[in-house]
Amino acid sequence: MALEASIDRRNHAQSATTNGAVVLPPASYRLRLNPSSEHKPDSYDDLHQLEFTPLLFSSLERYLPPTMLSMSRDVKFQYMRDILMKYSRDGERTREKDVLLWQVICATIQSAVSVQRHKEYRQRIISNYQPLHRELFTMHAPSVLVPAFVKAVRDNTEASFRSIMAEPIPGIYTFEMLQPRFCEMLLSEVENFERWVHDTRFRIMRPNTMNKFGAVLDDFGLETMLDKLMNDFIRPISKVFFPEVGGSTLDSHHGFVVEYGMDRDVELGFHVDDSEVTLNVCLGREFSGGELFFRGVRCDKHVNTETQSEEILDYSHVPGYAVLHRGRHRHGARATTSGSRVNLLVWCRSSVFRELKKYQKECSSWCAECQREKKERQCISIAATKQELLKRIGNTSS
Numbered sequence: 493m494a495l496e497a498s499i500d501r502r503n504h505a506q507s508a509t510t511n512g513a514v515v516l517p518p519a520s521y522r523l524r525l526n527p528s529s530e531h532k533p534d535s536y537d538d539l540h541q542l543e544f545t546p547l548l549f550s551s552l553e554r555y556l557p558p559t560m561l562s563m564s565r566d567v568k569f570q571y572m573r574d575i576l577m578k579y580s581r582d583g584e585r586t587r588e589k590d591v592l593l594w595q596v597i598c599a600t601i602q603s604a605v606s607v608q609r610h611k612e613y614r615q616r617i618i619s620n621y622q623p624l625h626r627e628l629f630t631m632h633a634p635s636v637l638v639p640a641f642v643k644a645v646r647d648n649t650e651a652s653f654r655s656i657m658a659e660p661i662p663g664i665y666t667f668e669m670l671q672p673r674f675c676e677m678l679l680s681e682v683e684n685f686e687r688w689v690h691d692t693r694f695r696i697m698r699p700n701t702m703n704k705f706g707a708v709l710d711d712f713g714l715e716t717m718l719d720k721l722m723n724d725f726i727r728p729i730s731k732v733f734f735p736e737v738g739g740s741t742l743d744s745h746h747g748f749v750v751e752y753g754m755d756r757d758v759e760l761g762f763h764v765d766d767s768e769v770t771l772n773v774c775l776g777r778e779f780s781g782g783e784l785f786f787r788g789v790r791c792d793k794h795v796n797t798e799t800q801s802e803e804i805l806d807y808s809h810v811p812g813y814a815v816l817h818r819g820r821h822r823h824g825a826r827a828t829t830s831g832s833r834v835n836l837l838v839w840c841r842s843s844v845f846r847e848l849k850k851y852q853k854e855c856s857s858w859c860a861e862c863q864r865e866k867k868e869r870q871c872i873s874i875a876a877t878k879q880e881l882l883k884r885i886g887n888t889s890s
């Protein structure tokens with residue numbers, strides 16, 4: 493959708509000269525409300541004298557009208573600069589379209605700044621932290637995964653997946669996945685990282701708002717390895733079992749470990765994940781308690797609705813074993829009552845699914861409550877039709 497901001501020509505900033513070319517501003521300015529995901533923006537890093545950070549221009553470029561995307565960098569730059577100048581100068585923005593456009597710009601600036609900050613944060617860790625096991629950072633399937641799992645994914649059929657999996661309730665898949673040696677190495681790498689954090693007093697970000705402990709693996713060098721794990725192994729399975737939530741188009745992830753036990757987190761409250769598909773693998777070591785409890789899949793609207801008895805599952809973690817489920821499958825983790833438990837979590841996301849969801853008005857095929865409501869509406873409508881028919885039959889026979 494294009495959002496047009498008709499900017500008064502008199503208020504234009506003067507045309508800028510970039511690389512010797514004077515570019516005249518167009519008659520009216522347009523930005524798309526949703527950015528183009530395929531477009532690779534130009535870099536503006538060399539334009540240091542700008543009033544705005546170069547990063548803002550490469551971020552805003554995705555919002556340009558489609559016809560502009562192939563134009564020269566100078567033309568795009570001029571166009572975006574004019575918009576930014578106009579909006580940074582005008583204190584008063586009364587027109588609704590202008591306010592909307594300004595919101596797009598603000599959101600773009602905010603996200604560009606936070607992406608940049610996170611990039612710098614990660615860079616600071618990666619250039620200072622010395623890994624313990626370098627081999628962990630590349631995805632060598634036979635060292636990471638048990639042979640039966642590798643074979644099932646290579647065969648790539650529903651039957652091959654099911655041959656190594658259990659499905660204790662619909663939508664929850666459990667299977668043996670990680671080699672014990674890999675689990676042990678990853679555990680000691682996490683310990684090594686935590687030691688470094690402690691010694692250097694580096695303030696790290698925890699995996700999410702629910703955890704006081706745990707570490708984001710993507711932040712200390714494991715992003716590429718986990719991306720490969722998602723692309724080559726999680727996505728083929730999700731394509732078969734979770735197609736309606738973007739299982740075949742998973743294209744980014746958040747990878748982390750959670751840590752429970754003495755001096756760590758104890759339990760995890762009832763929640764849904766910020767993911768389309770979640771992989772949760774127990775790394776070890778020895779513990780009691782810590783069961784995962786599941787209570788049915790729900791969309792945003794129905795996230796707090798009652799659980800049906802057939803939706804109840806309590807699952808006990810086993811080191812090396814994975815649980816794969818939809819992010820919207822409500823769940824939590826019970827208290828780890830003794831020992832220590834560390835789990836690897838990969839929250840897999842699909843930008844395509846998230847984009848499509850914005851325009852979805854109908855009920856969700858994957859939400860159990862939406863489906864129950866839909867069935868109820870159908871029953872009511874069938875009953876009403878039946879009543880009407882009976883009434884007509886009664887009328888004609890009397």
Ligand SMILES: O=C(O)CCC(=O)C(=O)O
Nearest residue numbers: 750760765784825835837
């Ligand atoms: O502790 C667990 O196994 C569950 C972790 C979890 O659900 C999460 O981090 O989102």
Ligand SMILES: [Fe+2]
Nearest residue numbers: 763764765823
């Ligand atoms: Fe979770």
